[in-house]
Amino acid sequence: MKHKILYSYAGIATHLLVTDPKFLILMDTGDGIIRDLLEEEITFPVSTPVHIFFTHGHYDHCGGLFSFLGFLRMIGQEFPVNIYYPEGATEIEGLIDLFNSVYQDTMIFEFNITKLKPGSKLEIDGGVTIKTYQMKHCGSTLSHGLLPEIPALGYAILKNGKKMIAYTGDTGMNENLQDLVKDACHAYIEATNPNTKQSVFHLSSKEASELGKLAKKFTKIHTIKKIRQK
Ligand SMILES: [Zn+2]
Secondary structure (H helix, E strand, O other): OEEEEEEEEOOOEEEEEEEEOOEEEEEOOOOOHHHHHHOOOOOOOOOOOEEEEOOOOOHHHHOOHHHHHHHHHHHOOOOOEEEEEEOOOHHHHHHHHHHHHHHOOOOOOOEEEEEEOOOOEEEOOOOEEEEEEEOOEEEEEOOOEEEEEEOOEEEEEEEOOEEEEEEOOOOOOOOOHHHHHOOOOEEEEEOOEOOOOOOOOOOEHHHHHHHHOOOOOEEEEOOOOOEOOO
8 A cells, every 4th residue: 555645735735645456545635636646657547446535625625626526537437436525524515516416417437425424434445444533623714713613534544454544634632633643654644833832723743743653654744835745
């Protein structure tokens, strides 16, 4: 199983690519997802099922979904596309509904939707299990200030029982983070705040580093500078 952050920059886009002979996983699809995938050695149409997991519905995590689905439709993707998101993530539901309503007569791939709750466990292909963890996140805008909490999940990807990847999505410090990150071969941890200031809905760089010590290896993502893993 190979994995890398294709791109991550808070407020712009974040997406993690996981490849395995039996499937392709995307964790979030921010804007620019097609551009970033085409720079990888992936042959399209993909000859395995595609699984797209969303951590939450903010535009910098799901804004590329519509264009990615359009791209797959255009190039003749025939293997199923499976989409998973936290129950109640209305932005993602809206994008899927729009795509379905516009292209329902010319769809060529199967389209499976799964709404996830925290504490779920699901099997996908090749001995891989995905576990979900409740995260703590909310929006804010300059005009509206802090907004209510939104559905947000972190994900662990296990292969044959071994926690290969932990991916927090956006979150403030919460009681599930340690469980999620602990003993992961590689943890991708959000670190939006560059300083030590505590926030209720994002981690500081220092908090992310402390958490990362629980994993075998970790990478801070969703920072306020561009990250692209080679
Ligand atoms: Zn967010």
